[in-house]
Each structure stands twice: as C-alpha cells, then as structure tokens.
Amino acid sequence: MTAIGTVETPPIPKLDPFxxxxxxxxxxxxxxxxxxxxxxxxxxxxxxxxKAAGPRTIVLGSTGCMYVANTTYYSxxxxxxxxxxxxxxxGSAAMGSAAGLKAQMRKGKMKSEPINVIAxxxxxxxxxxxxxxxxxxxxxxxxxxxxxxxxxxxxANTDIQLSGSTPYGAHTTFSPPGKMKRIMHHRWKKNMAGMxxxxxxxxxxxxxxxxxxxxxxxxCVRKAxxxxxxxxxxxxxPCPKGWDYDPIxxxxxxxxxxxxxxxxxxxxxxxxxxxxxKTKQIAEGQSGRLPVREYLLxxxxxxxxxxxxxxxxxxxxxxxxxxWLIPGVIPLRKEVHAEKTAA
Amino acid sequence: xxxxxxALDQQTEKTAxxxxxxxxxxxxxxxxxxxxxxxxxxxxxxxxxxxxxLVANGEFDCEYIVAESEHSQFExxxxxxAVGARVFxxxxxxxxxxxxxxxxxxxxxxxxxxxxxxxxxxxxxxxFGVEHNDALAVRDLGWxxxxxxxxxxxxxxxxxxxxxxxxxRVFLPCAISCDGAFLTHSQALVRIPSQDKVAAFxxxxxxxxxxxxxxxxxxxxxxxxxxxxxxxxxxxxxxMERSYTVIREAYAEFDKxxxxxxxxxxxxxxxxxxxxxxxxxxxxxxTPVKVAIRQxxxxxxxxxxxxxxxxxPFAAEELAKTLGRFSAVGVIDRDFSLGSPYLGxxxxxxxxxxxYPATKHPPVLGFICGLGGRxxxxxxxxxxxxIIYDAAEGxxxxxxxxxxxxx
Numbered sequence: 001m002t003a004i005g006t007v008e009t010p011p012i013p014k015l016d017p018f019x020x021x022x023x024x025x026x027x028x029x030x031x032x033x034x035x036x037x038x039x040x041x042x043x044x045x046x047x048x049x050x051k052a053a054g055p056r057t058i059v060l061g062s063t064g065c066m067y068v069a070n071t072t073y074y075s076x077x078x079x080x081x082x083x084x085x086x087x088x089x090x091g092s093a094a095m096g097s098a099a100g101l102k103a104q105m106r107k108g109k110m111k112s113e114p115i116n117v118i119a120x121x122x123x124x125x126x127x128x129x130x131x132x133x134x135x136x137x138x139x140x141x142x143x144x145x146x147x148x149x150x151x152x153x154x155x156a157n158t159d160i161q162l163s164g165s166t167p168y169g170a171h172t173t174f175s176p177p178g179k180m181k182r183i184m185h186h187r188w189k190k191n192m193a194g195m196x197x198x199x200x201x202x203x204x205x206x207x208x209x210x211x212x213x214x215x216x217x218x219x220c221v222r223k224a225x226x227x228x229x230x231x232x233x234x235x236x237x238p239c240p241k242g243w244d245y246d247p248i249x250x251x252x253x254x255x256x257x258x259x260x261x262x263x264x265x266x267x268x269x270x271x272x273x274x275x276x277x278k279t280k281q282i283a284e285g286q287s288g289r290l291p292v293r294e295y296l297l298x299x300x301x302x303x304x305x306x307x308x309x310x311x312x313x314x315x316x317x318x319x320x321x322x323x324w325l326i327p328g329v330i331p332l333r334k335e336v337h338a339e340k341t342a343a
Numbered sequence: 344x345x346x347x348x349x350a351l352d353q354q355t356e357k358t359a360x361x362x363x364x365x366x367x368x369x370x371x372x373x374x375x376x377x378x379x380x381x382x383x384x385x386x387x388x389x390x391x392x393x394x395x396x397l398v399a400n401g402e403f404d405c406e407y408i409v410a411e412s413e414h415s416q417f418e419x420x421x422x423x424x425a426v427g428a429r430v431f432x433x434x435x436x437x438x439x440x441x442x443x444x445x446x447x448x449x450x451x452x453x454x455x456x457x458x459x460x461x462x463x464x465x466x467x468x469x470x471f472g473v474e475h476n477d478a479l480a481v482r483d484l485g486w487x488x489x490x491x492x493x494x495x496x497x498x499x500x501x502x503x504x505x506x507x508x509x510x511x512r513v514f515l516p517c518a519i520s521c522d523g524a525f526l527t528h529s530q531a532l533v534r535i536p537s538q539d540k541v542a543a544f545x546x547x548x549x550x551x552x553x554x555x556x557x558x559x560x561x562x563x564x565x566x567x568x569x570x571x572x573x574x575x576x577x578x579x580x581x582x583m584e585r586s587y588t589v590i591r592e593a594y595a596e597f598d599k600x601x602x603x604x605x606x607x608x609x610x611x612x613x614x615x616x617x618x619x620x621x622x623x624x625x626x627x628x629x630t631p632v633k634v635a636i637r638q639x640x641x642x643x644x645x646x647x648x649x650x651x652x653x654x655x656p657f658a659a660e661e662l663a664k665t666l667g668r669f670s671a672v673g674v675i676d677r678d679f680s681l682g683s684p685y686l687g688x689x690x691x692x693x694x695x696x697x698x699y700p701a702t703k704h705p706p707v708l709g710f711i712c713g714l715g716g717r718x719x720x721x722x723x724x725x726x727x728x729x730i731i732y733d734a735a736e737g738x739x740x741x742x743x744x745x746x747x748x749x750x
Contacts, residue, residue, distance in 0.1 A: 096421060103406040133414070
C-alpha cells in the first residue's frame with residue numbers, strides 16, 4: 001500500500017507519457033468485434049484509452065453506445081477484463097472495483113500490484129443520471145480510479161435524445177424543430193469538467209480531451225491513472241449519427257470544436273489549471289478563434305439555425321472566453337459585489 | 344457494543360446482550376467481509392453504526408464506504424464482489440426501493456452478496472415500523488430471501504447465507520429480513536461463535552472463472568438479446584433450484600460445527616404435533632403468536648404455528664404437505680398485495696398456490712395484520728385463531744380479513 005497524506009491507497013502504476021505516435025506500443029486491447037457506426041469517435045476513444053492504460057486494467061462500461069455496440073455476446077471487442085454497469089453507475093462501479101481490489105490486496109487475499117480501474121460513461125450516464133455517483137467517487141481519496149465520460153452530446157444509442165450535455169438548439173428526436181418552435185432545446189450545455197474540478201478540491205486530476213488530438217488524449221489517460229486517487233476525463237466525441245454529418249468529417253469536427261473555442265482543452269492537476277494544445281494557442285493569442293458557424297453549419301443538427309441563433313451561440317462562446325473567471329473552465333465573474341445594507 | 348466485540352476471540356465462544364442489527368455486524372466481522380457500503384435510513388442503519396465502530400476501533404478490517412445513495416450502495420458492492428471481494432450491504436423501506444435497479448441486475452450477474460433488510464413500511468405516508476413489502480419486492484428476481492425472528496438467528500443466518508450464496512452451485516444474492524424495531528433494535532442474549540468455528544464452517548469466497556481480473560480477462564454482462572437471454576435466465580433459475588439442497592447442507596453442517604440446530608431450515612413448527620388449526624407467518628410476530636398459543640392451549644384449544652424462514656427459495660411441496668395435516672390454515676401477512684387473488688397478502692397467495700397440487704386442502708384464510716409497525720397483539724392472534732376454528736367447523740369465512748384495524 002502507498003500513502004498519500006493520511007490515506008492509504010493500493011500501488012499506483014507508473015505510466016510515463018507517450019513520446020510520440022511512432023513510440024506507441026503496437027498491442028491493442030480494444031480490437032475487432034464491435035459494431036459501432038462508421039466514423040464513431042467514441043470507439044476511437046475506447047481504443048486509445050485501452051492502449052494508454054495497458055493490459056493490467058479493468059474496464060467498467062455503463063449503459064450507452066459503448067456498451068451496446070461493443071459487447072455483443074460472443075463477439076466482445078475487449079481484450080482486457082470488462083464488465084457492464086448500470087447507466088448511472090460509472091462512479092459506483094469504479095469505486096466498488098477499486099475497493100474490492102484494495103481490500104483483498106491489503107488482507108493478502110490477492111497479489112498486491114497496480115491494477116488500473118477505468119469506468120466509462122456517456123454524457124447521459126455521466127452528466128445526467130450518474131452525476132451523483134461520479135461526484136461521490138471523486139471525493140474518495142482512498143481509491144485509484146478513472147472515470148472517463150465520452151460525450152457524443154446525446155443519448156445516441158437510444159435514438160438521439162437530448163441530454164444535459166447536448167448543445168443549445170441542437171435537433172434531437174426529443175427536440176425537433178417545428179412550425180411553432182424552431183428551438184426546442186434551449187438549455188446551455190453543462191460544464192461538466194469545470195464543475196467537477198471546482199467541486200471536488202481533493203481530486204487530483206480532471207481533464208478535457210478530444211481524440212482528434214490522439215496522443216494528447218492518451219497522455220491524459222496515462223496521467224489520470226498514475227497520479228493517485230480518483231480522476232475524471234471529459235472527452236468530446238463527434239458522432240456522425242447524432243450530429244448528422246458525413247462520417248469522413250469526424251476528425252475535422254473535433255478540431256473545429258477546439259478551434260472555435262467551443263471545446264476548450266485543459267487539465268486541472270492538483271488544483272492548477274493548464275490549458276493545452278490548440279486551446280493554449282488561442283488563450284495566448286497565437287491563434288484566433290474561428291467563428292462558431294464554421295463548426296455549426298457542418299452539422300445537420302443545427303441546420304434549422306437562423307443567423308440570430310448562430311449569433312446567440314457565438315455570444316455565449318465569446319462570453320465563456322471573455323467574461324468567465326477562468327475562460328472555458330469556471331463560469332463565474334471576477335467582480336465581487338457586496339450587498340449594500342441600509343444604514 | 345464494545346463489550347460484545349472485545350469478547351470476540353479466536354477459540355472461545357462468548358455470550359453477549361446485543362440487538363439483531365449488532366448480531367449481523369458481528370457476523371460480518373466473523374465472516375471477514377471485505378467491502379461494506381452504508382447509507383442512512385432507519386431502522387437497518389443500526390447495523391452500519393456497529394460496523395463503523397468495529398472498523399474505527401481496529402477490530403474489523405474491511406473497506407467501509409458511506410455511499411451517496413442506496414443505488415450506489417448496492418452497485419459498489421456488486422462490483423466489489425465481481426473482483427472477488429466478500430461484501431455486505433443493507434437497507435430499509437424506500438431506500439431498498441431506491442436501489443431497485445442495482446438489486447435487479449445482481450442475481451443474473453451471479454453476485455453472491457449478502458445483505459440485511461431492516462423491514463420497514465414503504466412511504467407514503469411515512470412510517471418507521473415494520474412491513475415486509477420492501478424485501479418482498481425482489482421476490483421474482485433471483486434473490487434468496489430469509490426471515491429471522493431473533494438476534495441469535497440473525498447472526499447464525501448471516502453466516503449460513505454467505506455459505507449458501509457463495510456456493511458455486513448457487514451464486515445468487517441473499518437478503519436477510521429483520522423486522523424493524525422488533526428485531527433490529529431489541530437486545531437479547533446471543534452466543535457468539537469462535538472465529539475458528541466460523542472458519543471451519545465458511546470457506547473463502549472463490550469466484551473462480553467468473554473473477555474479473557487482468558489474469559482472467561473476461562467480458563461480463565454483454566448484450567445478449569433474444570439470441571441468448573432465455574438460456575441465461577434458465578441458468579439463473581437453475582441456481583435457485585439448487586439452492587434448496589445447498590441450504591439443507593449448510594444447516595446440517597451448521598448444526599454439526601456449532602452444535603445449534605434449527606431443525607427444518609425452511610420453516611419452524613411450533614406446537615403443531617397435535618394441532619387442529621395453524622397460523623402461518625414470518626418474522627417477529629412469532630412472539631405474540633407463541634404467547635397466545637400457550638394461553639389457548641391452557642384453555643384446550645389446539646392451535647399451532649408455522650414460521651416461514653426461507654421465502655425464496657419457497658419450500659412449496661414440504662409446506663403444503665405439512666399444512667395439509669390441519670383442518671384450517673390462517674396466514675398472517677405483514678404486507679399487502681393490492682388487487683391480488685382474493686385481495687390477500689403475499690404470503691397467503693403463495694401458500695394457496697403451494698397447496699393447490701397437494702392431496703389435502705384445508706381452507707386457507709388470509710389475515711393482513713401489523714402494518715406500519717402496529718403491534719400484533721395476543722388478542723389479535725386469539726381472534727385470528729377463532730376465525731380459522733370457525734372455518735374448520737364448516738362456517739364459511741371471507742378469504743382475507745384485516746385484523747387490528749381501527750373501524
């Protein structure tokens with residue numbers, strides 16, 4: 001057992017960052033056998049995540065695309081051990097597995113060694129139903145675990161219904177544009193990573209990623225697994241079926257989400273916010289933000305948008321960059337107002 | 344509490360004055376449980392208060408996790424069990440219902456978790472007292488369900504439950520039902536067995552080729568759909584079928600090692616040998632029933648009692664054969680099943696179904712009694728006995744009656 005402060009944790013793996021694409025191991029731990037859609041970025045996230053974690057890993061998958069499409073009985077795509085967990089249970093599944101391993105290792109019932117525990121969830125399972133269990137898991141310093149939320153911005157497996165992580169105005173089967181109402185979904189996307197980083201002060205690592213930047217994504221996974229304690233990664237995954245675009249554009253849409261500033265890439269490591277990749281360049285003025293229309297108009301889910309809708313969207317993204325306390329991360333204002341009391 | 348636990352040691356058996364909840368906490372320690380999850384709801388939560396003290400005092404080595412909901416409570420132990428850990432959890436009333444999704448998936452995953460249900464009325468309106476509808480809600484899903492009526496039986500049954508649940512022929516979860524307040528909070532003298540005897544009785548949990556571990560890289564619970572789901576259900580059903588035999592073996596072995604016999608594991612018979620009529624029930628209502636029977640016997644009324652322990656698996660043939668000996672049967676339900684056959688309780692409906700193929704069919708009357716923790720009194724029991732006597736003498740009675748109800 002290893003000690004962090006007063007907390008005893010099981011052995012933590014040493015996972016150095018991959019130095020480059022050509023230095024990656026050849027072994028795959030998420031392989032053939034799945035039946036995800038053409039151009040599915042989430043399947044790529046699974047593959048890269050498993051490669052980054054390596055063979056001494058247990059993966060728990062909550063209900064969603066990456067459960068239904070990846071684990072048809074008798075044709076699993078998982079080389080490493082994998083178990084289904086309920087839609088809202090990624091946090092509990094990770095914690096239960098990690099606790100079970102820890103207890104047995106401490107009591108001498110199982111060989112003591114670093115075993116990675118990763119639970120993944122979609123945006124419905126994570127940002128909606130499973131939020132409470134994920135939050136609880138992130139407060140437990142006792143267990144090494146990673147919760148990875150693959151966010152394709154809808155309940156994509158059940159026919160594309162809106163979730164708390166669906167962007168403003170998007171056309172889903174639960175929010176179709178109609179004759180009276182053009183915009184049925186007028187809630188702004190939940191700021192999941194920022195909320196979890198701000199709300200769980202002892203959590204040592206929260207990051208956002210996008211597998212359009214594969215090497216950086218894999219190194220986020222490696223850092224999350226080797227830093228000790230519970231960690232969280234939020235991955236934005238373009239979805240040809242849910243977002244309604246030609247599957248050939250998946251990679252490009254991920255890049256555009258970052259280049260327009262809609263999807264900021266950052267890590268929060270022991271409380272320190274670090275922007276990385278293209279986001280860092282934007283923040284440092286080395287590259288401008290592309291207009292959001294470049295991203296929105298490539299997707300059928302925004303085809304009903306008028307100029308007014310695009311302007312509203314652009315305004316909200318500008319606000320995120322210009323007005324937030326920490327741009328892209330913490331949506332509070334810097335100004336502190338004291339309420340005037342009557343004399 | 345501190346005294347009872349301090350008294351535990353390797354070789355010696357001790358006697359301690361403890362509650363039903365505490366008895367189960369002690370059983371968890373004796374069983375060397377690895378992962379325990381708690382969430383507050385009365386009255387079951389007392390077991391977790393005792394576990395917490397044992398852990399804090401360094402007397403019990405386990406991962407003790409206070410979850411953020413009952414759903415997480417049961418999901419956490421489910422996954423801990425999948426990686427090979429022995430687990431314990433529990434709940435009451437609507438807390439148990441909040442966990443329902445997790446409870447649903449557990450049997451099919453062949454997770455042998457043992458839990459305590461401190462039986463409590465379901466909201467609304469709020470009531471802390473006992474009703475059996477919480478635990479009974481999982482009766483169709485592959486959970487083994489057992490009702491106990493004393494702190495001693497609670498402790499012993501917890502050890503038996505681990506042995507039965509973790510037997511590879513079964514590999515199904517088991518819920519031990521303890522009536523809220525009447526058992527969870529009532530103290531009695533309990534013989535606490537030695538650690539050595541428990542070790543002789545209860546082998547370590549071995550998940551075998553179902554273990555989720557990098558050395559055994561399996562995929563658990565994939566999408567099976569209509570291709571395979573029916574075969575998988577049948578396998579789970581077969582585990583429950585084998586549970587009858589495994590329960591019998593476990594009680595026989597328990598008797599041998601601990602020198603304490605429960606007789607027939609599935610139901611207890613009290614004063615039935617020469618009885619004309621019998622009452623049937625589960626849990627702590629056994630106390631007023633037995634007191635009333637002793638009174639009535641002094642008056643020459645030969646009433647007996649059958650206390651059902653294992654509700655799942657249900658010992659239908661054996662129970663039907665036993666109940667066929669009497670001229671009328673009255674089933675006391677501390678639960679309700681609104682709109683069910685004859686508007687009866689759950690146990691009465693099951694007893695009638697069990698008796699249908701039997702050769703002898705005395706009338707079976709149902710009584711709804713003691714809901715929300717209302718006391719089942721000795722006069723209540725005498726009244727129910729009179730009703731079944733009347734039925735036995737050929738005076739037709741309504742199939743279901745509510746007893747102790749304010750008019």
